[in-house]
Amino acid sequence: MDQLSAMQTFRRVVDLGSFSAAAVQAGVSHTVLSRQVKNLERQLGTQLLNRTTRRLQMTEAGALFYRHCVQILEQMQAMTLELSEHQQQPSGTLRLSVATAFGELELGRWLPDFVERHERLQIELNCTDRFVDLLEEEIDVCLRVTDHLPDSSLVARRLAASEVLLVAAPSYLERHGRPTSPEQLANHPLLGYSRLTHPQRLQLSDPQGEQREVLMPRRLSANSPMALRAAAIGGLGIASFDRFIVHDALRDGRLVPVLDGWQLPARTLYAVYPQSRYLAPKVRAFLDYVQAYYAHARWAD
Structure with a gap:
């Protein structure tokens, strides 16, 4: 048995959490990988994995062997890379x-x-x-x-830090008025990113550290920030974006900041x-x- 190959198989199975996922990644059958690990256990004289129909769990010996596998395989990789022109x-x-x-x-x-x-x-x-x-x-x-x-x-x-901004198109604010406090946001529709847990909820803070949570009515939600950006530029409502998404639109005036003095939590x-x-x-x-x-x-x- 190629012990190095068996060690690679064992590490892949542990990292991915199942023989099936490891087999797909390796491009071989589930049976081949399972046989490799069983032969490895036989050669070592100890059980490395507890197998059930729902999950895999390393034994104490398996955890020890895994740590050594990682060290040996990474040392082999480093040697190969260093020796290869x-x-x-x-x-x-x-x-x-x-x-x-x-x-x-x-x-x-x-x-x-x-x-x-x-x-x-x-x-x-x-x-x-x-x-x-x-x-x-x-x-x-x-x-x-x-x-x-x-x-x-x-x-x-x-x-880098990624500032998050509340913005709207000038045309929207001309038609519906510019909010001057967090409470007034409840009268304006939010264009929400649907992948968020609470797409209509905003957490705002002022320079003194006062915090407000605002729930805005929904007009449009989408799973695409670029679609929401287009809707905001079109004047459909207020939206929150990372600055890099709206930087150009802010610079040329298609969008403007809303509620100066209040900030949304930054991202990274x-x-x-x-x-x-x-x-x-x-x-x-x-x-x-x-x-x-x-x-x-x-x-x-």
Whole structure:
């Protein structure tokens, strides 16, 4: 039995939580992977996994073996990369995942320059607003703008703060009046992002730290920030956006801020990637580039 291959299989099964998911990723049958792990257990003389119809759970010996697997496999990867002249420069395919609005509005500003700097690198871009499992979908780096990152084994590198603004079209405010207090927002429709838990609820704070929670009536909800942006520019109602989504529209006057002096909770732009002791040159080059790019304020007035 190829013990290194069996160790890779065991780690993949544990990371993905099932033989089925690991088999899909590896492109082999469930039976092949199950046999590999059973042979590994037989060779080691101990049970590594407790199997039920609903879940897999590592035994105490399995957890110990997993830790050693991770160390050995990452050392092998580091050695291979260091010895390979091909890998001394960023090369191969970089699999990148971003939210749709970020992909449409931000990538054009800097991705061409990054690609031109690394001629041996190809980009495979996945633009989606759904949750992406980086391990299962074999994504190298995900750029996320969020106010919360769930606990996980992934690494999250902070790149920039993302201010959230309440905005409307001048034409809307001319027809319906400009709200001057949080309470007056209840008389205006909110264009809500439907993927939020509470798309019609806003939490506002003033410079003195006073906080208000406002529930606004619904006129339009959508699962696309770009569709909501178009609706806001068209004068359909008030909406909240990350500044990068409406920066250009604010600059040319198609949208204007609403309720000066009150702020929505800011969010953060992160680069999220699988944990590894040795980053592939393509991943390291990308992370260094985006961190340097967003080290300077990009969405200031």
